[in-house]
Amino acid sequence: MKEVRRKEFYLFSPFLRIFHWIMVAMILVLFGTGIIIATPLQSMNLEPAYSTTYIDLVRDIHFVAAFVFCASFVLRIYGFIINRGDRLFPRFWKGYFYAQTVDVIKHYMLVQPNHQSFLRNPLARMSYLMLYGLVAVEICTGFAMYYMTEPESYVARAFAWVNVVCGNEMVTHLVHHYVAWGIILFAIGHLYMVIRSEFMEGESEVSSMFSGSKFLVHYPADAGDVDPDAEKP
Secondary structure, X not given: OOOOOOEEEEOOOHHHHHHHHHHHHHHHHHHHXXXXXXXXXXXXXXXXXXXXXXHHHHHHHHHHHHHHHHHHHHHHHHHHHHOHHHOOOOOOOOHHHHHHXXXXXXXXXXXXXXOOOOOOOHHHHHHHHHHHHHHHHHHHHHHHHHHHHOOXXXXXXXXXXXXXXXXXXXXXHHHHHHHHHHHHHHHHHHHHHHHHHHHHHXXXXXXXXXXXXXXXXXXXXXXHHOOOXXXXX
């Protein structure tokens, strides 16, 4: 038998891991309730006393999940502040970033059998940055619509300008709806890629979101982003 030695790299703080899973759960709740709100279920087969209130219940669940999601997102940002491994964003100002990106793309296109070892590869970094942008749009448009139903809410009032920028509430609703689909499509692709990396490339993508550590055979090219004093052996 061949012995394989792996080096442990502590990457993700408890803030990222805990609130990552809370946000995953809230995204599922938000998407499910959002679909019902956008296209209410046929109520003719429901009891009259229930059919007039079920959509209100769905909206309440949607609102509660939205507030939990936003709170988790804020606390996750705190994790970015205290832990380097939580903020592995694209380094567009570094020339090697683009060469590494091409290297990863070639591997995913099956042009080459593997790519350099990374704690978080360049394509993943860019995709997460895009996700945070989508989340920001979703939060802004969501609170803008909430303002229309709860104009006395101080939190929602801070996002009233979004309806002005979009032109009207209907456009705000459409942006919110399509961005939600974008997040779900990202989640599907993300799930595929992390499972692929976990089992085909042994990059501890799934397990690291529970343990906080990655166990790699090869020394990662971006180790210095987590530990500036790291020296390649």
